[in-house]
Structures are given as structure tokens and as C-alpha cells.
Amino acid sequence: MKELFVKENLLAEKRAEDFYTAMILREDADYKRNFSAESAAATIASAEKFIAAAKNILKK
Numbered sequence: 001m002k003e004l005f006v007k008e009n010l011l012a013e014k015r016a017e018d019f020y021t022a023m024i025l026r027e028d029a030d031y032k033r034n035f036s037a038e039s040a041a042a043t044i045a046s047a048e049k050f051i052a053a054a055k056n057i058l059k060k
Contacts, residue, residue, distance in 0.1 A: 005057065015053045018046035 001019065005011035022043045029035035 010057050010060070011053055015046075015050050019050055022046060 001011070001016045002013070006013050006016050025035070025039050025043055
């Protein structure tokens with residue numbers, strides 16, 4: 001994602017980092033049964049920002 005979108009200035013590095021963090025949190029929830037309401041809320045908030053950024057990229 002960083003090679004294709006961040007380096008081309010299409011996506012903020014923060015959005016790519018948030019996406020990676022969400023993947024790690026999902027893995028922890030699925031395999032280690034480690035999750036919290038706070039991490040779920042943070043993931044939803046970052047996902048909404050990521051979706052908005054992706055829509056913006058697709059418009060270009």
C-alpha cells in the first residue's frame with residue numbers, strides 16, 4: 001500500500017499505518033482473543049477515514 005499510494009502522495013502515511021494497525025488488532029481478536037471496546041472504536045474511526053481517502057483516490 002505504501003509503495004502504490006503513499007509514495008505517490010495519493011494516501012497519507014497515517015491512513016496506511018492505521019490500516020496496518022487494524023489488521024493487527026483483528027488478528028489479535030481472532031487468534032489471541034485479545035480485544036476491547038476502545039480498540040474496536042478506534043478501528044472503526046480509522047476505517048471511516050480510510051474509506052473516505054479511498055473514495056477520493058478513486059475519483060482521481
